[in-house]
Amino acid sequence: MRWYALPCLLALWLAGAAVAEEAMPPLRYCDYPVYPPISWEDAAGEIRGVAPRAVHAVLGRLGLEVEMVVLGNWRRCLTDAAEGRVDLVIAYRSPEREAYLAFGREPLLQEEVALFYHRDRPLEVTRLDDLARYRGGLLFGESYGPRFDAFIEARGAVERVASNHQNFGKLIRGRIDYIAHERRTGELLIERMPGAEAIEVLPLTLAEDALYFAVARHSPLARRLDDLDREVASLVASGRIEAWLRQSRQAYRREAPLPEELP
Known part of the structure; x- marks a missing residue:
């Protein structure tokens, strides 16, 4: 009887090992x-x-x-x-x-990256390279695709902060000229943000990702x-x-x- 039981025990052990490996x-x-x-x-x-x-x-x-x-x-x-x-x-x-x-x-x-700016300080931007003359705001760790990241690394003047609240505050105060942000997120944020009535968004899509x-x-x-x-x-x-x-x-x-x- 012991020999007949061995194949069953071996099968149970192998099944348990497989479950343990997958867990x-x-x-x-x-x-x-x-x-x-x-x-x-x-x-x-x-x-x-x-x-x-x-x-x-x-x-x-x-x-x-x-x-x-x-x-x-x-x-x-x-x-x-x-x-x-x-x-x-x-x-x-x-x-x-x-x-x-x-x-x-x-x-x-899919996301669209747009440019948010103060209506009293409009941007003259029709392509990515035009941003070289402006100072922008990004959050720590943000990346908007290889082309945008390479431009920021080589020619872009940007300041990075930890929060959207801080970033939009800097835009209102004139410490930066634009914020690069996901369009739908940025538009939703400024609906409820006190003092953000002066912030507008360019129709230009800076990047899609x-x-x-x-x-x-x-x-x-x-x-x-x-x-x-x-x-x-x-x-x-x-x-x-x-x-x-x-x-x-x-x-x-x-x-x-x-x-x-x-x-």
Whole structure:
């Protein structure tokens, strides 16, 4: 009887080993919630928006647990991903980031980068090179594609800060000439921001880029990029991302805390 039992015991051991190999601890998703309707924090301190909702939906469909990490600025999220403390971010692709992040192939959504300026100090800009004569504002860690990043590195005069609130305050006070920002986020921010009535946006689209699931190369999740792509493609094709964008925009207007006066 013992010999007959051995094949069964071996099969059970192999099955257990396979399950153990596939099992993952909770995955750490890092968010910097200052980009409504993509990611924002409501009055109760809950992180809302399309990005965290998509992360929970995709990982949930794969049977994976997720733990959200919120840090003080976007650069810290990227640094923690590079140094092994974070598994996943939602980000734009760039050559620098590809050194430590494995990007999916399926874009979660497309973004337009626009220029915000003070109506009393209009910009004469019809192409990227025209920005060389102006001083701009960006957040720490922001990247808007290889062409824009290369221009800023070579010829752009920019000041980087930790928050949109601070950035728009500098624009109002005349300390910078423009802010490069996602169009839909910037337009939503200035709807509710005290003192921002004088801020306008150029119709020019400075750049177009896509947000992707980006997995730290150290993470066990990097082995499942194909699974992530399949679920992201399903979300987009179903129309849920566009529906979540509309819902998040409406919820932000109702439920986000009112911003303080601009500094």
